[in-house]
Amino acid sequence: MTETKQVLVVDDDKDIRELLAEYLTKNNFSVITAGDGIEMDAHLAQTEPDLIILDVMLPGDDGFILCQRIRQTSMVPIIMLTANSDELDRILGLEIGADDYIAKPFSPRELLARIKALLRRNHFVNEQSKKVVKDRYFLFANWKLDTQNQNLLNAAGEVMPLTGADYQLLSLFLDNLDNPISRDEICRALHGRNAFANERGIDVHLSRLRQCLGDDAKFPKIIKTVRGKGYLFIASVRTEN
Helix, strand or coil: CCCCEEEEEECCCHHHHHHHHHHHHHCCEEEEEECCHHHHHHHHCCCCCCEEEEECCCCCCCHHHHHHHHHCCCCCCEEEEECCCCHHHHHHHHHCCCCEEEECCCCHHHHHHHHHHHHHHHHHHHHHHHCCCCCCEEEECCEEEECCCCEEECCCCCEECCCHHHHHHHHHHHCCCCCCECHHHHHHHHHCCCCCCCHHHHHHHHHHHHHHHCCCCCCCCCEEEECCCEEEECCCCEEEC
16 A cells, blocks of 8 residues: 555544544544544545544544444544453444553553554555456345345345445355354454454354345354354355446
8 A cells, every 4th residue: 555544533522532632643544533523534534544443432423423424424443442441342342343452551562563453454455446356246145146246135236335345245155155264363363364363253244244134043044153163154155247
């Protein structure tokens, strides 16, 4: 990625905003900042950042509400910041559409690594979608995945929202039909080759995808847990150009 990427930092702590703006700028990012949801909305009305860093605890609408609002119109990668050591906050962020999370206090270097990993993943997904492929559509269990537009359509033709992580996880399953996928493979696909599997985080990603597909983990018809091996896509799949 040679072009300068723009990051929007949304945090009510001025010191954190200034620290991240200075650090990311030194690492060749363009940075804009906001102290609350109102300022964030004003920025988003004028520009489309490549990634958003979003604090949970904000005056007015909190980060969870803002994340849900962003997801109504955009699949921009989102990293949420949380000062709460309780993992429920972090899990909730993933469930409502965030791509990653990091707890305060955090290392700017770690945050930078996560930003780069997310942007690489997003870049790869976008490049893959531009390629001319023989099979554009995957059809399974009353769903239709459009790999060109990265849309999931239900039986009525309505578009169901997928985050970048949701799309990449579903693509991983469709690329590995008949082969169980381990948790480590899922973690590497979503967070990079040097990532270590976060048990609860992987569970949240799988749960969110199952929820999108209307699949019951106890009585699966699409994604089945294979003890000791990982997860297997069991729905019948056919393709269309």
